[in-house]
Amino acid sequence: MPRGPRLDAPDVLHHVMARGLERRAIFRDDRDRRDFVDRLGRLGGAGAFTVYAWALLPNHVHLLVRTGRRPLARAMRSLLTGYAGAFNRRHHRAGHLFQNRYKSVVVEEEAYFLELVRYLHLNPVRAQVVPDLRTLDRYPWTGHSALLGTVPRPWQATQTVLGHFGPSRRRAWHAYRAFVADGIPRGRRPDLQGGGLLRSLGGWAVVQSLRRGREAYLGDERVLGSSEFVEALRRTVEAAEAPRPPRLPRPHPS
Numbered sequence: 001m002p003r004g005p006r007l008d009a010p011d012v013l014h015h016v017m018a019r020g021l022e023r024r025a026i027f028r029d030d031r032d033r034r035d036f037v038d039r040l041g042r043l044g045g046a047g048a049f050t051v052y053a054w055a056l057l058p059n060h061v062h063l064l065v066r067t068g069r070r071p072l073a074r075a076m077r078s079l080l081t082g083y084a085g086a087f088n089r090r091h092h093r094a095g096h097l098f099q100n101r102y103k104s105v106v107v108e109e110e111a112y113f114l115e116l117v118r119y120l121h122l123n124p125v126r127a128q129v130v131p132d133l134r135t136l137d138r139y140p141w142t143g144h145s146a147l148l149g150t151v152p153r154p155w156q157a158t159q160t161v162l163g164h165f166g167p168s169r170r171r172a173w174h175a176y177r178a179f180v181a182d183g184i185p186r187g188r189r190p191d192l193q194g195g196g197l198l199r200s201l202g203g204w205a206v207v208q209s210l211r212r213g214r215e216a217y218l219g220d221e222r223v224l225g226s227s228e229f230v231e232a233l234r235r236t237v238e239a240a241e242a243p244r245p246p247r248l249p250r251p252h253p254s
Contacts, residue, residue: 012067013109018102020059036083044155048075055123055142062120108229118183
């Protein structure tokens with residue numbers, strides 16, 4: 001079944017995932033990783049989106065971002081197409097780098113924001129790219145090291161995340177790191193991947209039909225949230241799609 005249109009709107013939180021074609025590597029060395037992170041940082045710094053968490057794995061990437069002045073699709077096209085072209089030139093290859101299109105899940109912030117920050121940043125530990133949390137603290141290819149202040153990323157919204165953990169930076173660092181450590185035994189979290197049971201059609205219009213409670217939207221892999229969250233999305237759609245009154249012509253000066 002084909003994928004439905006993406007869900008997007010200004011100021012919406014998204015968990016974004018992009019994978020390599022046929023699960024092949026999209027990062028072969030640190031030069032590749034630096035290039036991708038530089039591109040991500042330029043988009044974040046320019047206000048294309050706000051970056052809260054991110055992790056680079058050998059054959060895929062995770063981002064937790066909030067849409068800004070431009071649609072998510074436009075920002076992601078700039079990021080992925082630009083990176084893929086540079087990767088192909090560096091490695092003397094041709095053809096697609098990424099598998100199909102990226103996946104994006106609209107996220108209910110209050111319920112899932114911190115869980116996703118932790119989950120994304122623990123990806124290298126779960127994948128055994130790094131051996132333990134102490135190594136992850138200084139690992140430059142996730143946003144975790146930026147949150148701890150070990151790798152500066154001025155474009156990453158570290159203060160927004162740390163503000164959930166304490167009034168001072170030092171107290172927030174300790175509380176955040178303890179929170180991440182507590183997530184290691186939890187392993188993989190399929191419940192943080194969106195509905196994942198079926199792919200509804202209709203873009204934002206499909207959200208308007210999700211009115212019967214949890215059973216009505218659990219199957220849509222593009223939404224991660226409660227029934228109240230879906231209802232708020234529906235109201236957002238209705239307001240955005242309400243017909244505007246026609247503009248009256250300006251009277252000519254007599």
